Amino acid sequence: MALPAFTPEELAVGKPPSDWNDFTRLRGLDVVREAIEKTLQAPLTAAPMPTPAATASSAPAADSDGWPEPQLLTARVEPAPYPLNALPDTIRAAVIEVQAFTKAPVPLVASSALAALSLAIQAYVDIKRADKLHGPVGLYLLTIADSGERKSTCDGFFTSAIRDYQAEQAELAKPEQEKHRAKLSAWEARRAGMIDAIKQASKASKSTANIERELHMHEQDKPEPPRVPKLLRGDDTPENLAYVLAREWPSAGVLSSEAGAVFGSHGMGAESAMRNLALLNILWDGGTLDVGRRSKESFTVRGARLTVALQVQEPTLREFFAKSGPLARGSGFLARFLVAWPESTQGYRPFSEAPANWPRLAEFNRRIAAILNQPAPIDESGALTPAMLSLAPDAKVAWVGYHDAIESELASGGELYDVRDVASKSADNAARLSAL
Numbered sequence: 123m124a125l126p127a128f129t130p131e132e133l134a135v136g137k138p139p140s141d142w143n144d145f146t147r148l149r150g151l152d153v154v155r156e157a158i159e160k161t162l163q164a165p166l167t168a169a170p171m172p173t174p175a176a177t178a179s180s181a182p183a184a185d186s187d188g189w190p191e192p193q194l195l196t197a198r199v200e201p202a203p204y205p206l207n208a209l210p211d212t213i214r215a216a217v218i219e220v221q222a223f224t225k226a227p228v229p230l231v232a233s234s235a236l237a238a239l240s241l242a243i244q245a246y247v248d249i250k251r252a253d254k255l256h257g258p259v260g261l262y263l264l265t266i267a268d269s270g271e272r273k274s275t276c277d278g279f280f281t282s283a284i285r286d287y288q289a290e291q292a293e294l295a296k297p298e299q300e301k302h303r304a305k306l307s308a309w310e311a312r313r314a315g316m317i318d319a320i321k322q323a324s325k326a327s328k329s330t331a332n333i334e335r336e337l338h339m340h341e342q343d344k345p346e347p348p349r350v351p352k353l354l355r356g357d358d359t360p361e362n363l364a365y366v367l368a369r370e371w372p373s374a375g376v377l378s379s380e381a382g383a384v385f386g387s388h389g390m391g392a393e394s395a396m397r398n399l400a401l402l403n404i405l406w407d408g409g410t411l412d413v414g415r416r417s418k419e420s421f422t423v424r425g426a427r428l429t430v431a432l433q434v435q436e437p438t439l440r441e442f443f444a445k446s447g448p449l450a451r452g453s454g455f456l457a458r459f460l461v462a463w464p465e466s467t468q469g470y471r472p473f474s475e476a477p478a479n480w481p482r483l484a485e486f487n488r489r490i491a492a493i494l495n496q497p498a499p500i501d502e503s504g505a506l507t508p509a510m511l512s513l514a515p516d517a518k519v520a521w522v523g524y525h526d527a528i529e530s531e532l533a534s535g536g537e538l539y540d541v542r543d544v545a546s547k548s549a550d551n552a553a554r555l556s557a558l
Contacts, residue, residue: 201465204228213239216486220279225471226272227464230433233263234276234377235486236460237431239558241353241375242284242490244427245498248408248508249557251521256510257550258408259557263431266439266463273379273433279480281377283487284353287494291351298348305345313340349504351494360398364413367405367426372506373498375429395446399455402430406458425505430459457543460551511557521556525549 206214206228213235221231240261250256265273316337323330355363355374367374404411405428414420434442443450450456499507513521528548531538538545 201229201463204232204462204464206232209235212482212485212489215482216280219477219480219482220276223474223476224272224275224279225467225474226276227267227462227467229462229464230265230267230271230273231276233265233431233460233462234273234280236261236555236558237263237277237375237377237429238280238284238490240429240431240554241281241373241377242493243558244429244508245373245506246493246496246508247511247557249553250510250512251550251553252518258406258427258508259511259554260406260408260427260429261431261551261554261558262402262406262429262459264459264461265431265433266436266461267433268435268466268468269380270468271433271466277377277379277431279483280486281354283490284494287491288352288354295348295350299350302345302347309340309343309345313337316340349500351498360401361413363428364401364405364411364423364426365421367428368413368421368423368504372426372500372504373428374426375431377429377431379433395449396453399446399449399453402428403454403458424503425501425507427506427508451543454543454547457547458551461544513553513556517556521549521553524552 206217209217209232217228217232217235220235221228224231240259244258244260247259248256249259265271267273316333320330320333320337323333349371351371351373352366353371353373353375355366355376356378358366358376363374363376401411401413401423405423405426408425408427410422410424412420412422499509501507528538528545530536532542532545533539536542
């Protein structure tokens with residue numbers, strides 16, 4: 123086998139070259155062809171045959187028919203330690219405090235914290251990476267883990283301020299909702315009267331033009347229900363999620379410890395997978411989508427923000443990919459997720475009493491509450507108009523360096539070539555994380 127030979131100078135510059143792709147980049151294709159031709163023209167020499175003793179000592183264990191035991195085609199990859207030190211102090215301290223009690227995997231606990239932050243902040247700010255490059259800060263997070271890893275417990279700790287905010291807003295909205303019900307009843311009564319008048323006039327062969335014009339104007343005056351913040355969503359189908367974002371509240375989070383209900387729902391069947399994946403992609407991008415429906419009211423999703431934080435078991439995820447074919451990856455759906463597949467801690471979680479106080483978690487939730495208690499920037503059409511955050515000069519330099527380092531590995535032969543769909547979204551996700 124021919125191996126490229128690099129000079130000391132070539133090995134000393136940047137990332138050390140290692141293969142023929144690097145050799146081509148440094149020397150050019152003509153030099154590579156010449157090296158290969160010389161190798162092909164060289165006389166062949168046989169490698170010395172190993173002695174029986176050496177063969178026996180180095181060969182894999184064989185079974186009774188003389189063949190070696192088959193080896194697994196998939197190698198185990200040890201997960202890298204979660205970069206806790208990369209989190210800001212308030213977030214890191216809260217994650218450590220919750221993990222010490224729940225004993226859940228650190229990546230799972232951190233994902234719960236990031237999901238709560240994303241959900242709280244996404245309505246208020248977007249992030250500008252560079253000129254013409256800006257977008258939402260909402261995260262899509264996916265944790266691959268078995269049931270019983272305590273994601274629901276962790277979500278509950280980090281979303282307590284969000285749930286309190288929802289309950290408070292629902293209570294404050296009750297008077298407005300009562301007024302709306304009264305207005306809607308009166309509107310419906312007048313509408314029914316107009317329709318009845320049209321029927322009577324038609325029976326009497328009288329003109330209905332004036333009444334029809336009144337009815338048309340009346341339809342435009344249908345009372346709109348008050349918008350009440352409901353951020354936490356369960357296992358809504360993508361279509362229902364789009365509807366509530368368009369009609370009820372333009373910011374939501376799907377936080378689920380049983381994502382099988384999401385990935386395995388009828389809405390993710392083969393026929394509708396393309397539509398639903400496109401919808402979720404557009405919501406991650408912060409784009410606009412017109413949803414036309416035959417039997418129900420059509421609507422437009424505009425200026426909405428979404429956070430997704432799911433836990434799914436490996437077999438369920440594999441089944442989802444099998445059912446959706448290449449769409450999940452080819453459409454860029456999977457690439458938008460920050461994925462964690464942590465080691466399970468089940469079996470290593472001895473009982474411990476809950477601490478009397480949670481100072482770090484309390485500080486985290488106070489910050490969430492302070493954000494949510496600001497008026498959400500919603501325009502007359504119900505769309506969000508978030509403020510634009512920009513990277514500080516030193517942060518911009520760091521982001522560009524990260525972006526370019528990733529980009530350099532996406533070409534054929536690069537370390538990230540086989541996962542270039544995911545890697546190409548990495549810099550975008552890094553900017554989103556910086557805003558949180």
